[in-house]
Amino acid sequence: xxxxxxxxxxxxxxxxxxxxxxxxxxxxxxxxxxxxxxxxxxxxxxxxxxxxxxxxxxxxxxxxxxxxxxxxxxxxxxxxxxxxxxxxxxxxxxxxxxxxxxxxxxxxxxxxxxxxxxxxxxxxxxxxxxxxxxxxxxxxxxxxxxxxxxxxxxxxxxxxxxxxxxxxxxxxxxxxxxxxxxxxxxxxxxxxxxxxxxxxxxxxxxxxxxxxxxxxxxxxxxxxxxxxxxxxxxxxxxxxxxxxxxxxxxxxxxxxxxxxxxxxxxxxxxxxxxxxxxxxxxxxx
Amino acid sequence: xxxxxxxxxxxxxxxxxxxxxxxxxxxxxxxxxxxxxxxxxxxxxxxxxxxxxxxxxxxxxxxxxxxxxxxxxxxxxxxxxxxxxxxxxxxxxxxxxxxxxxxxxxxxxxxxxxxxxxxxxxxxxxxxxxxxxxxxxxxxxxxxxxxxxxxxxxxxxxxxxxxxxxxxxxxxxxxxxxxxxxxxxxxxxxxxxxxxxxxxxxxxxxxxxxxxxxxxxxxxxxxxxxxxxxxxxxxxxxxxxxxxxxxxxxxxxxxxxxxxxxxxxxxxxxxxxxxxxxxxxxxxxxxxxxxxxxxxxxxxxxxxxxxxxxxxxxxxxxxxxxxxxxxxxxxxxxxxxxxx
Numbered sequence: 010x011x012x013x014x015x016x017x018x019x020x021x022x023x024x025x026x027x028x029x030x031x032x033x034x035x036x037x038x039x040x041x042x043x044x045x046x047x048x049x050x051x052x053x054x055x056x057x058x059x060x061x062x063x064x065x066x067x068x069x070x071x072x073x074x075x076x077x078x079x080x081x082x083x084x085x086x087x088x089x090x091x092x093x094x095x096x097x098x099x100x101x102x103x104x105x106x107x108x109x110x111x112x113x114x115x116x117x118x119x120x121x122x123x124x125x126x127x128x129x130x131x132x133x134x135x136x137x138x139x140x141x142x143x144x145x146x147x148x149x150x151x152x153x154x155x156x157x158x159x160x161x162x163x164x165x166x167x168x169x170x171x172x173x174x175x176x177x178x179x180x181x182x183x184x185x186x187x188x189x190x191x192x193x194x195x196x197x198x199x200x201x202x203x204x205x206x207x208x209x210x211x212x213x214x215x216x217x218x219x220x221x222x223x224x225x226x227x228x229x230x231x232x233x234x235x236x237x238x239x240x241x242x243x244x245x246x247x248x249x250x251x252x253x254x255x256x257x258x259x260x261x262x263x264x265x266x267x268x269x270x271x272x273x274x275x276x277x278x279x280x281x282x283x284x285x286x287x288x289x290x291x292x293x294x
Numbered sequence: 295x296x297x298x299x300x301x302x303x304x305x306x307x308x309x310x311x312x313x314x315x316x317x318x319x320x321x322x323x324x325x326x327x328x329x330x331x332x333x334x335x336x337x338x339x340x341x342x343x344x345x346x347x348x349x350x351x352x353x354x355x356x357x358x359x360x361x362x363x364x365x366x367x368x369x370x371x372x373x374x375x376x377x378x379x380x381x382x383x384x385x386x387x388x389x390x391x392x393x394x395x396x397x398x399x400x401x402x403x404x405x406x407x408x409x410x411x412x413x414x415x416x417x418x419x420x421x422x423x424x425x426x427x428x429x430x431x432x433x434x435x436x437x438x439x440x441x442x443x444x445x446x447x448x449x450x451x452x453x454x455x456x457x458x459x460x461x462x463x464x465x466x467x468x469x470x471x472x473x474x475x476x477x478x479x480x481x482x483x484x485x486x487x488x489x490x491x492x493x494x495x496x497x498x499x500x501x502x503x504x505x506x507x508x509x510x511x512x513x514x515x516x517x518x519x520x521x522x523x524x525x526x527x528x529x530x531x532x533x534x535x536x537x538x539x540x541x542x543x544x545x546x547x548x549x550x551x552x553x554x555x556x557x558x559x560x561x562x563x564x565x566x567x568x569x570x571x572x573x574x575x576x577x578x579x580x581x582x583x584x585x586x587x588x589x590x591x592x593x594x595x596x597x598x599x600x601x602x603x604x605x606x607x608x609x610x611x612x613x614x615x616x617x618x619x620x621x622x623x624x625x626x627x628x629x630x631x632x633x634x
Binding site: 092096102106113116119229237240 | 360409412413415416417419420421423424425427432435555562594600607608611
């Protein structure tokens with residue numbers, strides 16, 4: 010019983026991070042129908058920024074949160090302007106390989122700069138601390154990350170559904186052609202979607218670095234988890250990404266407890282089953 | 295029968311410069327081990343032929359079929375494991391182990407293809423990736439496959455034509471060249487066969503193909519099944535060439551990506567594409583990778599790959615072969631038409 014509650018709490022906390030990771034992917038897909046294979050690499054960059062700041066500048070990794078988010082925003086916009094904009098007109102295969110190339114480039118750039126060594130953030134206010142609530146004890150950093158994820162989600166939700174900019178973004182995602190005729194700068198909206206996508210995922214990376222190791226190849230796994238999350242929640246749905254993230258977190262923690270060697274296989278299988286049997290996911294349209 | 299043979303070996307429908315080019319290529323590969331005597335150079339050549347073999351198989355689904363499959367490594371793994379385990383357990387001759395390897399890979403592909411071809415585009419690509427990764431985790435998890443430790447083949451001395459194990463790379467060179475030619479002529483037959491035309495019609499326009507009476511779903515499933523079987527052939531070769539296999543060597547994600555990338559860079563959907571792509575990327579990988587690795591510059595070779603890939607995706611989705619074809623066409627167009 011204790012174990013079960015502990016697992017569920019862990020699952021939900023991990024799940025909230027998965028939700029934040031998946032948010033950007035879902036947003037980019039919703040606005041312009043393109044899948045970003047380099048998503049996990051944006052996350053990795055956020056993780057390395059947190060690692061660098063806490064190791065070389067003796068600063069708390071918490072300081073890196075806004076810096077990572079800003080770097081992610083710039084990386085997202087840069088990727089859109091320099092690469093994605095040029096592959097949009099090409100066939101689907103070219104789009105796929107374009108972002109795939111971006112993924113390889115960022116991954117091996119990190120390999121070149123940081124070597125394949127496994128690193129982790131060692132110092133920080135929250136690193137290694139645990140909170141106990143009765144007989145449940147959880148990492149303080151995971152609780153904090155979950156709170157930040159909730160706040161980030163609320164902020165993005167407010168931006169998309171309550172502001173004029175958000176309305177323009179939604180209009181672009183529903184019908185880009187029509188939105189253009191209404192005077193919406195659709196290219197700017199695409200660029201903004203990549204910026205927000207990059208910022209949220211890099212923020213998630215800086216949070217994740219508190220309790221997860223960093224290597225140049227860490228990105229692929231999280232890209233796949235994000236794909237599974239987005240597929241389950243429904244491509245393009247923000248609420249869907251939120252709820253699906255928690256479900257995926259629970260699946261991973263529970264299956265990891267049962268057969269730890271195959272815990273990621275369960276996530277891949279979830280993706281497969283969802284896209285085959287319910288392609289619009291839980292909340293897609 | 296005569297028609298079949300001529301379809302197999304004839305390149306009459308291709309322009310003359312292509313036929314001459316291919317003939318020169320064959321001669322060069324035939325005499326290669328007698329010109330290049332360094333062990334490394336020969337190893338590069340064998341790896342090039344191996345990846346050209348993989349590329350030819352992947353071209354079926356990725357080039358002619360237009361479906362991006364990022365999980366070809368699982369089929370390579372099936373072939374490699376079938377060969378290695380059958381030789382270790384029952385001492386089955388190599389040539390017989392090829393067949394179950396290909397059948398297992400094809401059967402698995404068929405079963406997976408059935409639900410998977412309800413998907414298109416990105417969804418399909420990610421699904422293939424997921425399936426390959428699940429298989430890899432299973433092969434690491436299971437005991438009977440040797441788990442993460444892998445399988446080691448018994449070493450035999452001299453030249454053994456039953457188990458295809460040799461001391462000299464010259465034998466391996468002609469061995470893989472033979473497999474390559476088998477598959478190359480099969481592909482040459484395939485692209486002119488009824489199924490080949492159906493597959494290409496489905497790629498170009500599914501609705502139009504369906505309206506002509508082609509069963510789109512069935513065509514895709516058959517195509518994917520054949521691709522799976524062909525992938526296993528190269529895997530069987532890897533088992534007897536490296537004499538040691540584990541899931542990280544024969545079924546990693548990087549292998550799937552490299553196979554797809556060689557074809558995309560060379561030119562998907564052309565019979566020469568895999569040759570050009572493998573001919574560019576494999577030497578680049580082996581020489582540049584070795585040189586940069588010696589200087590402790592890990593990853594630079596893959597960064598160069600990535601840049602090539604992004605430029606190809608943005609500028610010329612038909613790959614290097616697309617560029618060559620355009621240059622030739624411009625040259626051979628009569629002057630009168632040039633202005634129009």
